[in-house]
Amino acid sequence: MSRNTLGSSSTSHPIGWILGIASLLLAVQQGFAVTYSWRTTTYEWVDISGSGTYVSGLGDDNNFGPYSIGFNFPFYGSSFSTFRVCENGWISFTSSAHTYTDTALPSTSAPENLVAPFFDDLDFRSQGSVCYKRESNRLIVSWLNAQHFSM
Numbered sequence: 001m002s003r004n005t006l007g008s009s010s011t012s013h014p015i016g017w018i019l020g021i022a023s024l025l026l027a028v029q030q031g032f033a034v035t036y037s038w039r040t041t042t043y044e045w046v047d048i049s050g051s052g053t054y055v056s057g058l059g060d061d062n063n064f065g066p067y068s069i070g071f072n073f074p075f076y077g078s079s080f081s082t083f084r085v086c087e088n089g090w091i092s093f094t095s096s097a098h099t100y101t102d103t104a105l106p107s108t109s110a111p112e113n114l115v116a117p118f119f120d121d122l123d124f125r126s127q128g129s130v131c132y133k134r135e136s137n138r139l140i141v142s143w144l145n146a147q148h149f150s151m
Contacts, residue, residue, distance in 0.1 A: 048140050052131030058124035061098040062087050070134035085130055089118020089143055123149040
């Protein structure tokens with residue numbers, strides 16, 4: 001198990017530092033005035049490949065859910081208890097889109113309420129998996145062994 005050091009938001013979102021970055025981008029996109037401070041934090045990678053719930057029916061450019069987060073998650077003025085997962089490397093609390101173009105963020109063409117750790121055209125037709133794990137205070141989503149789409 002490796003330990004890494006990353007900048008993270010000083011907020012305490014249970015989904016982690018990626019959500020902090022995505023939250024900032026979403027807030028800017030929606031026109032909120034945002035002030036963030038950053039601090040160094042130590043984290044441990046959490047491998048859920050043996051303990052997570054696997055999403056079935058994977059292929060290319062699909063969106064699955066909604067799935068329960070397991071707690072109410074506050075996200076810029078709203079509270080969400082479910083999420084949707086897209087094969088193209090992102091989750092949303094509301095969008096059923098299957099957007100595969102990794103547009104620069106913020107963008108009005110991006111799915112709403114977006115957390116986009118990979119946001120690329122991924123293809124699961126021949127290999128790869130997506131799994132998630134709910135815990136009492138966090139949600140972990142993993143895209144495993146995914147290939148980029150190629151014609």
